[in-house]
Amino acid sequence: MAKSLALAGVALLVLTACAEDNPARRGWLPGDRDTTSNTPEITDLWVNSWIAALAVGVLTWGLMLWCMVAYRRRKGETGYPRQLAYNIPLEIMYTLVPLVMVAVFFFYTDQVQRSIDEPYENPDxxxxxxxxxxxxxxxxxxxxxxxxxxxxxxxxxxxxxxxxxxxxxxxxxxxxxxxxxxxxxxxxxxxxxxxxxxxxxxxxxxxxxxxxxxxxxxxxxxxxxxxxxxxxxxxxxxxxxxxxxxxxxxxxxxxxxxxxxxxxxxxxxxxxxxxxxxxxxxxx
Ligand SMILES: [Cu+2]
Incomplete structure (x- = not known):
């Protein structure tokens, strides 16, 4: 874990250094936002999507870790743990939550796409x-x-x-x-x-x-x-x-x-x- 964190840190340094050398290259970290009239919106969509995805990731990883720790096999326990199947409220949640997440991504993507693809009435x-x-x-x-x-x-x-x-x-x-x-x-x-x-x-x-x-x-x-x-x-x-x-x-x-x-x-x-x-x- 410590090793991969250190690697990620090094990668971050290297990548941001490259981005500064060449303003035309942003890598995966959007740097200079204002190359064209469309780039600020596109950059915001990109960054905010990552923030949303990271928040979902942190929540999911947290719940997984919590399950592993809270429901681990204790000393002296035998047999299978209590089995759980056909839990309707849980299954509705598993369906609805991803649908809502996709709908939110779709909404903002569509909004930016419509905005940048709006034709100029009188282009210069x-x-x-x-x-x-x-x-x-x-x-x-x-x-x-x-x-x-x-x-x-x-x-x-x-x-x-x-x-x-x-x-x-x-x-x-x-x-x-x-x-x-x-x-x-x-x-x-x-x-x-x-x-x-x-x-x-x-x-x-x-x-x-x-x-x-x-x-x-x-x-x-x-x-x-x-x-x-x-x-x-x-x-x-x-x-x-x-x-x-x-x-x-x-x-x-x-x-x-x-x-x-x-x-x-x-x-x-x-x-x-x-x-x-x-x-x-x-x-x-
Ligand atoms: Cu070609």
């Missing part, structure tokens, strides 16, 4: 993200503070993981303006991918012939890791990108350097697959 920017084997295309639609309208794109290439340092700097990078409402339109050109920015605490599948959405407002400038989170073929592990959250001025400078236009469904493996075809598999 819409970015269309295509997953493709094994990189990404981004189409930016944005009206700058000075009125310039952008309809530009960038196309990413697969990371080349050599085992050497410095690959991160070569990854395709998605730029986001800090403090702006952003709608992500998530699509796929070929197979199912998943758009994941761990520091944003959000991840969503990209499904051929479908559009999924993420709505968020980045609150902190910085560079964050992004990756595909759905095994999508041989080089899935090299489907990496950076997310640069920058000030508006730097953002428009970046957009100025991109090509005008839009990389749409015409570059999909099956350009004729549309939302309504998903259940029937399209016309290929």
């Amino acid at each position: 920017m819409t970015i269309e993200v295509y997953g493709k084997q094994w990189s990404w295309d981004w189409n930016y639609t944005y009206t700058a503070a000075n009125g310039t309208e952008y309809e530009v794109y960038d196309t990413g290439v697969q990371a080349h993981l050599t085992g050497e340092e410095g690959v991160r700097e070569t990854l395709p990078t998605i730029y986001l303006p800090v403090d702006h409402d952003i709608t992500f339109e998530l699509k796929s050109r070929d197979v199912i991918h998943s758009f994941w920015v761990p520091a944003f605490l959000q991840k969503r599948d990209m499904i051929p012939g479908r559009t999924n959405y993420i709505y968020l407002n980045p609150q902190e400038t910085g560079v964050f890791d992004g990756k595909c989170a759905e095994l999508c073929g041989e080089y899935h592990s090299e489907m990496l990108f950076n997310v640069a959250v920058v000030e508006e001025e730097e953002f428009t400078q970046y957009l100025d350097g991109l090509n005008e236009g839009h990389l749409g469904d015409e570059y999909n493996r099956n350009p004729n697959l549309h939302d309504s075809d998903v259940l029937t598999g399209g016309d290929d």
Whole structure:
């Protein structure tokens, strides 16, 4: 017992030290809460769920220990202890208490989910993200503070993981303006991918012939890791990108350097697959 407590203590120190080195990495202890407009709610749900689970755990472990001690076999006792079966009140309690616990978890999860998935009526920017084997295309639609309208794109290439340092700097990078409402339109050109920015605490599948959405407002400038989170073929592990959250001025400078236009469904493996075809598999 003392040994495992000591181990847990060491693990806690190591893990919290890592979290401080890299603000983008929280490990299992949520550190920096405000990466996006959604992260405080998600962090609270996570932490409070752990507190609730721990309280239930402590109560359950306590009752188990108490039973072991209070009802242990005494000196001179023989035979079976008194047998107890078909105790209706107890069985009702065993059914109701877990149901209530699940209902409480469900209620708060649903509440947070509805809140973060509420679409922006007038987003400041819409970015269309295509997953493709094994990189990404981004189409930016944005009206700058000075009125310039952008309809530009960038196309990413697969990371080349050599085992050497410095690959991160070569990854395709998605730029986001800090403090702006952003709608992500998530699509796929070929197979199912998943758009994941761990520091944003959000991840969503990209499904051929479908559009999924993420709505968020980045609150902190910085560079964050992004990756595909759905095994999508041989080089899935090299489907990496950076997310640069920058000030508006730097953002428009970046957009100025991109090509005008839009990389749409015409570059999909099956350009004729549309939302309504998903259940029937399209016309290929
Ligand atoms: Cu992928």
